[in-house]
Amino acid sequence: MVQELRQENREMRSRLLDDNLKYPEAFREIVTRNSSLRSIFKYIEAVATSSQPILITGESGVGKELFARAVHDLSRAAGPLVAVNVAGLDDNVFADTLFGHLRGMIEQAAGGTLFLDEIGDLSLTSQVKLLRLIQEGEYYPLGSDTPRRLNARIVVATHRDLAAKQRSQQFRSDLFYRLRAHHLHIPPLRERKDDLSLLANYNFPGNLRELKSMVYDAVTVHTSRMLSMNAFIKAMGMKEEGAPEVCEAQAEIYNPFTPCDELPSLGEAIDLLLAETMRRSENNQTLASRILGISQSALSKRLKLRNKK
Numbered sequence: 001m002v003q004e005l006r007q008e009n010r011e012m013r014s015r016l017l018d019d020n021l022k023y024p025e026a027f028r029e030i031v032t033r034n035s036s037l038r039s040i041f042k043y044i045e046a047v048a049t050s051s052q053p054i055l056i057t058g059e060s061g062v063g064k065e066l067f068a069r070a071v072h073d074l075s076r077a078a079g080p081l082v083a084v085n086v087a088g089l090d091d092n093v094f095a096d097t098l099f100g101h102l103r104g105m106i107e108q109a110a111g112g113t114l115f116l117d118e119i120g121d122l123s124l125t126s127q128v129k130l131l132r133l134i135q136e137g138e139y140y141p142l143g144s145d146t147p148r149r150l151n152a153r154i155v156v157a158t159h160r161d162l163a164a165k166q167r168s169q170q171f172r173s174d175l176f177y178r179l180r181a182h183h184l185h186i187p188p189l190r191e192r193k194d195d196l197s198l199l200a201n202y203n204f205p206g207n208l209r210e211l212k213s214m215v216y217d218a219v220t221v222h223t224s225r226m227l228s229m230n231a232f233i234k235a236m237g238m239k240e241e242g243a244p245e246v247c248e249a250q251a252e253i254y255n256p257f258t259p260c261d262e263l264p265s266l267g268e269a270i271d272l273l274l275a276e277t278m279r280r281s282e283n284n285q286t287l288a289s290r291i292l293g294i295s296q297s298a299l300s301k302r303l304k305l306r307n308k309k
Contacts, residue, residue: 021045026073028286029066031199034192040067040184047182048074053134055119055179056157058186064157065117067184071155072113079112079152086126087118094126098133099142106139109152119179120160124172131175154179198280198291271306278303 021027027041047054048071056064065083072081082105084097098104106114122130133139134154138147156179165171189195189211199211257263264272273292281287285303289296 023074024284025286026070029069030063031287031290032192032195033198033280033282034187034195036187037192037195040186041070043182043184044070045074047071049076050182051153052181053154053156053179054182054184055162056155056184056186057162058157058159059188060159062186062188064159064186065115067186068113068115068117068155068157072115072153075113075153077112077153079110080108081113081115082109082152083115083117085117087121089122089126091123091125091129094122095129096142098129099139104141106133106150106152107141107148112152114152114154116154116156118158119156120158120162120165120171122171124170127172127175131172131178134175134178198287270302271309274299274302274306 021038021041022045024041026044030037030041032038044067054068054071056067058064068083069081084105086094086097089097096104098106100107116130119130133150137150139150140147162171162176162179166173166176189199257269277288277291281291285296285299289299292299294302
């Protein structure tokens with residue numbers, strides 16, 4: 001244990017002092033340029049190979065499962081990531097799901113990661129079972145009197161305030177401190193407004209799940225080739241009393257070259273667009289290709305042509 005803590009401390013110092021991510025591909029599903037999330041990425045790189053549990057907190061819709069996936073990908077584990085949403089599971093179903101009469105989730109996650117989502121909704125009885133599993137590192141499959149070793153990394157997530165639940169005796173203190181050996185708190189989208197232009201270029205007060213739902217709805221009702229902002233404005237109640245209606249053409253089309261006295265050539269315009277996209281994506285070609293709506297190979301060819309000039 002002491003040796004592991006020393007290794008984790010060395011990794012932590014190395015990652016946090018170095019501004020570069022060692023394995024940026026592990027975070028390819030998380031679209032961001034936010035400094036807070038970048039710090040979380042570096043923290044994940046430092047603790048991913050630890051055997052200790054990881055607690056991921058944040059509001060519903062912030063994408064906690066994506067961070068659990070990044071932890072698993074960086075853990076170098078040979079086994080799979082097995083995810084279980086424990087919300088609404090009574091004590092018997094919880095035990096059956098994890099310890100299984102035939103092949104429970106713990107056994108399925110052998111050599112990999114067991115991700116328990118919505119851990120804040122566990123009953124006190126189920127909390128005792130989970131605590132015993134983590135403390136003793138072994139469990140009895142249902143119907144068996146022979147113990148088996150826990151051979152999976154435990155990662156849990158919740159949108160609940162576990163500290164508050166612990167103070168009100170709704171969540172066991174011993175389990176709470178066991179689970180937060182490493183803690184990731186994911187900020188909501190409204191606190192990461194520098195990410196909005198990467199996602200929808202709109203001032204959005206909620207989380208990614210709400211934004212995704214609104215995009216789906218806007219796509220469903222749109223009638224032209226350009227996606228109208230009117231659906232977003234209506235859904236968010238942004239129109240003030242007495243304000244004029246948004247013109248459909250203005251909401252749909254913005255031409256950045258309109259105020260220019262002299263227009264750039266097509267090649268110059270492409271080069272400027274590439275430069276700005278690479279700046280916003282921090283030279284992440286996977287993210288940049290998504291922003292531009294082209295394949296990564298096509299982006300790579302464009303960049304090589306630009307660099308030859």
